[in-house]
Amino acid sequence: MSTSAPQSRSTRAADTDRIQVAQLLTEAAAAGRLPMTEYEDRLAKAYSAQTYADLARLSNDLPGAIPCNKGGPCHPAPSxxxxxxxxxxxxxxxxxxxxxxxxxxxxxxxxxxxxxxxxxxxxxxxxxxxxxxxxxxxxxxxxxxxxxxxxxxxxxxxxxxxxxxxxxxxxxxxxxxxxxxxxxxxxxxxxxxxxx
Known part of the structure; x- marks a missing residue:
């Protein structure tokens, strides 16, 4: 997620962590792995997630799931x-x-x-x-x-x-x-x- 140091699943998630999971969910929906209603439900939950455990529950069953201790920071797209x-x-x-x-x-x-x-x-x-x-x-x-x-x-x-x-x-x-x-x-x- 947002740091390279190992994180406890109870550690609070950052905005960048929520954005990474939202992008993963969008990719899964685009590939047909999630129906639109489930995608929108998971997306709303990802944006309101408080901890790494909350985010992991939403993405662990998807290919490319981001482990709680290996993600990198999100960088905004250029203006x-x-x-x-x-x-x-x-x-x-x-x-x-x-x-x-x-x-x-x-x-x-x-x-x-x-x-x-x-x-x-x-x-x-x-x-x-x-x-x-x-x-x-x-x-x-x-x-x-x-x-x-x-x-x-x-x-x-x-x-x-x-x-x-x-x-x-x-x-x-x-x-x-x-x-x-x-x-x-x-x-x-x-x-x-x-x-x-």
Whole structure:
């Protein structure tokens, strides 16, 4: 998990340990080893796990399970810019969500779908800007979301229904829209993980 020194199963787990198990669960679901309902149930439990023993119970029956004393630290994916000028962008399927993501549309559109993505940090900051364009950000049910954006003659969605799970990644979305839109939706996963 997060250190190379042997850990007692009763040792408290870190955010990076929970992220590693969440990634392992996502890989198992993508390979068809876990049905979607079991995957989502285990994922919610992984994000709220307190100890290494809690995490081990969720992943020991899967290939590639991480022993409590052999894991390494998780490193956040590099900051990313998604740009659409008179064009579009899509980020869907399995991808690594960075700690910082900036999206910009100018006379274009974009979609950021985090439902099947691997979170590489417990806190994610998204800066979204739309000028005469539009973009949609899809978050999975367990993720916690904070929104603080502004719109001038456009829209910046502030209503994301539902609450995330305790311990799940927190996504903070900020930015602005000028004659454009930034839509944010909490959406359930389909029956299988899409590989793009």
């Amino acid at each position: 990313t810019l998604l740009l659409a000028i008179m064009s579009g962008f899509e980020r869907r399927g399995r991808w690594n969500v960075p700690m910082k993501l900036t999206t910009f549309t100018l006379f274009g559109g974009g979609v950021v779908d985090m439902r099947y993505a691997d979170f590489t940090a417990p806190e994610v900051e998204i800066r979204s800007y739309s000028i005469c364009g539009g973009q949609t950000i899809l978050v999975p049910p367990e993720v916690n979301v904070e929104v603080g954006g502004h719109a001038v003659m456009g829209s910046f969605d502030h209503s994301v229904p539902g609450e995330g799970s305790p311990g799940a990644p927190r996504v903070r979305i900020r930015g602005f829209s000028l004659w454009g839109s930034v839509g944010i939706k909490r959406k359930k996963r389909r029956n299988q993980i899409e590989e793009y």
